[in-house]
Amino acid sequence: MIVSTSGYALEVVNLKKAFGGLAVTQNVSLSIRPGERRLIIGPNGAGKTTLFNQISGDMRPNSGAIRLFDLDITRLPPYKRAHLGLSRTYQIITLFAGDTIEHNVTLGLLGLRPARWQMWRPLSFYGNMVAEARRTLDAVGLLQLATHPISDIAYGERRRVELAMALAQKPRVLLLDEPLAGLSNTERSTVKSLIASIPRETTIIMIEHDMDTALDLAETVTLLNYGRVIVDGERDAVIADERTREVYLGT
Amino acid sequence: MQFWIIQGLNSLSLGGLLFLLSSGFSLIFGLMRLANLTHGAFFMLGTYFAATAMRAYDGLNIWVAAVGAGIAVAVIGGLFERLVLTRLKTNPLGQVLVTLGMSFIISDACLMFWGGDSIPVPTPQNLQSPTRILGFVFPTYRLVLVGCAIAAAILLYFLIERTRLGAMIRAGVDDRQMARAVGIPVSNLFTLVFCLGAGIAGAGGVLGGPILSAYPGLDADMLPLALIVVILGGIGSLLGAFVGSFIIGIIYTFGTALFPELAYIILFLPMIFVIAFRPQGLFGRVGA
Amino acid sequence: MKWIGIALLAGSLLVPPLFAGDFYVNLASQILIAAIFALSLNLLVGFGGMTSLGHASYLGVAAYICALLTSRYGLGHGTAAVLSIAGTTAMAAFFGLIALRASGLGFLMITLALSQVLWGLAYRMSNVTNGDNGIAGLTRPAPFGISLDSPISFYWFALIVAAFAFVMMAIFVSSAFGSSLKGVRDQPRRMAALGFNPWLIRWITFVYAGFWGGVSGLLYVYYHKYIHPTSLSTTSSAEALLGVIAGGSGTLGGPAVGAALVLLLKNYVSAYLERWNMLLGLVFLFIVLVMPTGIVPGVSSLTARLRGGPR
Numbered sequence: 001m002i003v004s005t006s007g008y009a010l011e012v013v014n015l016k017k018a019f020g021g022l023a024v025t026q027n028v029s030l031s032i033r034p035g036e037r038r039l040i041i042g043p044n045g046a047g048k049t050t051l052f053n054q055i056s057g058d059m060r061p062n063s064g065a066i067r068l069f070d071l072d073i074t075r076l077p078p079y080k081r082a083h084l085g086l087s088r089t090y091q092i093i094t095l096f097a098g099d100t101i102e103h104n105v106t107l108g109l110l111g112l113r114p115a116r117w118q119m120w121r122p123l124s125f126y127g128n129m130v131a132e133a134r135r136t137l138d139a140v141g142l143l144q145l146a147t148h149p150i151s152d153i154a155y156g157e158r159r160r161v162e163l164a165m166a167l168a169q170k171p172r173v174l175l176l177d178e179p180l181a182g183l184s185n186t187e188r189s190t191v192k193s194l195i196a197s198i199p200r201e202t203t204i205i206m207i208e209h210d211m212d213t214a215l216d217l218a219e220t221v222t223l224l225n226y227g228r229v230i231v232d233g234e235r236d237a238v239i240a241d242e243r244t245r246e247v248y249l250g251t
Numbered sequence: 252m253q254f255w256i257i258q259g260l261n262s263l264s265l266g267g268l269l270f271l272l273s274s275g276f277s278l279i280f281g282l283m284r285l286a287n288l289t290h291g292a293f294f295m296l297g298t299y300f301a302a303t304a305m306r307a308y309d310g311l312n313i314w315v316a317a318v319g320a321g322i323a324v325a326v327i328g329g330l331f332e333r334l335v336l337t338r339l340k341t342n343p344l345g346q347v348l349v350t351l352g353m354s355f356i357i358s359d360a361c362l363m364f365w366g367g368d369s370i371p372v373p374t375p376q377n378l379q380s381p382t383r384i385l386g387f388v389f390p391t392y393r394l395v396l397v398g399c400a401i402a403a404a405i406l407l408y409f410l411i412e413r414t415r416l417g418a419m420i421r422a423g424v425d426d427r428q429m430a431r432a433v434g435i436p437v438s439n440l441f442t443l444v445f446c447l448g449a450g451i452a453g454a455g456g457v458l459g460g461p462i463l464s465a466y467p468g469l470d471a472d473m474l475p476l477a478l479i480v481v482i483l484g485g486i487g488s489l490l491g492a493f494v495g496s497f498i499i500g501i502i503y504t505f506g507t508a509l510f511p512e513l514a515y516i517i518l519f520l521p522m523i524f525v526i527a528f529r530p531q532g533l534f535g536r537v538g539a
Numbered sequence: 540m541k542w543i544g545i546a547l548l549a550g551s552l553l554v555p556p557l558f559a560g561d562f563y564v565n566l567a568s569q570i571l572i573a574a575i576f577a578l579s580l581n582l583l584v585g586f587g588g589m590t591s592l593g594h595a596s597y598l599g600v601a602a603y604i605c606a607l608l609t610s611r612y613g614l615g616h617g618t619a620a621v622l623s624i625a626g627t628t629a630m631a632a633f634f635g636l637i638a639l640r641a642s643g644l645g646f647l648m649i650t651l652a653l654s655q656v657l658w659g660l661a662y663r664m665s666n667v668t669n670g671d672n673g674i675a676g677l678t679r680p681a682p683f684g685i686s687l688d689s690p691i692s693f694y695w696f697a698l699i700v701a702a703f704a705f706v707m708m709a710i711f712v713s714s715a716f717g718s719s720l721k722g723v724r725d726q727p728r729r730m731a732a733l734g735f736n737p738w739l740i741r742w743i744t745f746v747y748a749g750f751w752g753g754v755s756g757l758l759y760v761y762y763h764k765y766i767h768p769t770s771l772s773t774t775s776s777a778e779a780l781l782g783v784i785a786g787g788s789g790t791l792g793g794p795a796v797g798a799a800l801v802l803l804l805k806n807y808v809s810a811y812l813e814r815w816n817m818l819l820g821l822v823f824l825f826i827v828l829v830m831p832t833g834i835v836p837g838v839s840s841l842t843a844r845l846r847g848g849p850r
Contacts, residue, residue, distance in 0.1 A: 280644075284644065285644075286644045286647060286648055288651075335824065335828065338828060339827065339828070342827070342831060343643075343644070344590055345827040345828075345831055347590075347644065347647060348780070348784070348823055348827050349823060349824050349827050349828070351592070351773075351777055351820075351823060352819070352820035352821065352822075352823030352824045352827070353820060353824070354820070355774070355777070355816045355817060355819050355820030355823070356816075356817050356820035356821060356824075358816065359814055359815075359816040359817035359820070360817060362816075363813075363814065363817075471655070471772070471773065474655075475651070475652050475655035475656070475659075478648050478651060478652045478655075479652055481648075482645075482648060482649065482652065486645075511663065512660075512663050512664045512665075512666075513660075513663075513664075514659075514663065515656045515657075515659035515660045515663065516656070516660065518656065519653075519656045522649075522652060523637055526637055526640045526641070526649065527637070527640065530640045530641060530645075
């Protein structure tokens, strides 16, 4: 595992973002260690997804810095961050609806490989890559559906495909944006055990709006409200903290 | 010196015409997110209308003709919007394609009806004698055109910024879903704005008649200018359309006068410059 | 079923030179040229998700460069062809840099504006392009000494080039890069998050589409032995776009069928009416309102339904 000089996998330093007069990220700072399981919680509109968007590069902050294993990625476009080991899932499922599950995961693998520029050979030529896609699908328990189109499978299964795509690249830092949203109880426990089984080489940062569902997956918790960090620390300490109760009772 | 003054005035009058053409285009694009490729044809319809009406009724007041053409073209635009465009709400590309198709239909209809020759539009008699300012002689009509553009700009500004209708339009531009949610009749607003845009273009065509004449292909000449003005000035921005129109008027007039063969490249350059360094246009919003 | 279709296609491609008179052979050649042009546009529209209204730029510029190099500068056809294609591709690279600063409607408007600028230049720069008179009296090349002047020999030449173009574009679209392109068309944000560079993928496709547009331009000027600014007009781009949409932008061969239909319609109409532009406009309205996914998908879903069972 790569050891950084600062000791952190991801650092967010004094991040600020405003849309016109509306401040959505106000001086947010985070320090996340390699292998950590961090949960970011907060009521609706607290700025959680906006924060993720800035970390993944979909949005540019007004000021502040983001460092991935000590490398300043604040100005890098999203695709470059993917090459540095950052991966994310989205709140709204954005899969390739017309394609098979296998194709979706294979695309996930293709993004980091030189083969993506190959203008002569089809994807099927890359047997190793397709095999690895199938292995990833097996790991999330969806191998039997590999040749089905995305449009055919259930919502919970799509969430797992999305997770598979993000995991296929063996990321160093994985951002999960409300991975449990909209799932039934059985689907939820399947996805939770999947997340729990992700190896420590991958640092996980998760957003969940509903605190109870994801709490047992978290080691550390950050509470956001109105774009600001309110409480930050070990899970049990944050739960017990008075300010946490204030924020949630006020909702 | 006289050359520069005359070209300067020509630039301003062309700029004024371009504003009448592109303000409607910009409004339609801003609110309806529709690149109305029929816009040049709407303008041309106005010019042909003027050509016929002014010659048939000698002494017809050009303002009356402008209003008449504006209304007629607005009606045509409204029918098109209601009968065709509303059916394509979920197909924005399709909307653009039908406006293209409509422009072909209108331009061919004009060719069929008025023939292939260029038809000049007489300058109104009371505006034919030149004006003297500071010892220089100016064609009066061109001065009047600039005045018209400024008047139209002021009227549109008041409409958009100071009336309830304008507030509804601005709300629709900013967030269509939200506007609908708060009860703004967005579809009717669309029809109204489309009619308004088409009508201004038609009126502009009448007013441009004495300078441009009515000829087949006028629409194809005007549409790219409107596009370049809006790309330069920024989509959905009236100020952008105003400033952009005059900048393009100046560049096109002086360019054609000084380097006739390269006038199109000279138009090209500010557009490239803007796209390269400020893709939202001079006054547009990012992500329009 | 697929093999029957292919056999029919091969058969119909062989009919003109073997059985038909000169008029139909020439018409078939024109169809092949229009097909290559439409297929190149579909790389952008159907596979790249980028609708361009300025594709005629590449056909026209390649045609004009070839015309000028052969008639005014006396270059041989081989050299002229290479330089024309190189010049057109370079122009596509440049235009791509500009147009791809935007997407969707902005992209459409920029491609339209750029092509109109070229059209205006072709008209105005008369001492170079001969303006409204066009450049006439051009010759066809004689590859390996074989003359292409007869309709049948030109047809075989066009068929070989069209087949080659089709195969090359099919390979491109089914390649790993083609999968990346389609991914960027469908979910650009997701693709960026996966490590793909959406801008570069689009730009490469834009240049490749311009390249094949240029190839169709060369065939065009060889066939007509004449070039005029109308080949650069929006009408020309619109006819290709109509062909793509009518034939179905989601399929590889659809645009070729659509282009053939548009050309046949144009020929038929021109014989009886002068109102081609108006008809083109009406057909646009009809296709968009009634058959937005195009004729080829419509027909294949129809045959699937006729053969019984769910779609």
